[in-house]
Amino acid sequence: MPEPLRRSVLSDDVYDSLRSMVLEHQLAPEERVNIDALARSLDVSPTPVREALARLESDGLVRKRPLAGYTVAPLLTRGEFTDMFDMRLVLETAAARWAAGRATAAARVSLSEEASRSYVVSTSHEAFTAADARFHDLVASAAGNPLLREAIGRLHAHLHIHRLYFPYAQTGSTRLEHERIAAAIEAGEPDAAEAAMRAHLDAAQARHLAVFDQF
Known part of the structure; x- marks a missing residue:
């Protein structure tokens, strides 16, 4: 054994x-x-x-x-990256809404604790994407739909392909956005959780799309 x-x-x-x-x-x-x-x-x-x-x-x-x-694998094109975020908006806003209504007390605490962790500003894309994926996986898990969680996990794997550039100086913005999502889920407010997730994904997409304007 x-x-x-x-x-x-x-x-x-x-x-x-x-x-x-x-x-x-x-x-x-x-x-x-x-x-x-x-x-x-x-x-x-x-x-x-x-x-x-x-x-x-x-x-x-x-x-x-x-x-x-x-x-x-090659880096994502701008079109592929946009398509991926369109899918994230569909899946992850639903996950946040469902998490606000279905999450256990323990899951709400875990989300709040994860959101409050400091994102270390460094040159490690891997370290940031791991922390970011961990938070989004907790939201998906709290939604109580295993198929939805699996689909979101696969999208995050594709996000890693866009790895040539990352706005490390803006990791503080990510933390604040995660905290808003966690707070809405902890409060059991589906509309607020969905809106906070949508705002976060829109902001994250804008931060990443800046790289495509450089080439």
């Missing part, structure tokens, strides 16, 4: 390492992935690397083509 556990932990560690390499551009967009070279650099066999790449493919961070192997 212990051996499968150790293998699972190793697989998770390799997945986390490769995901970080993609998000921080150590593996560049559209770069071909060399499994053997990665295995040597991580001091593991090729098997956990292949397992991690399969998970990253499910996340949308790498792509696999017949006879060509894996390549890192």
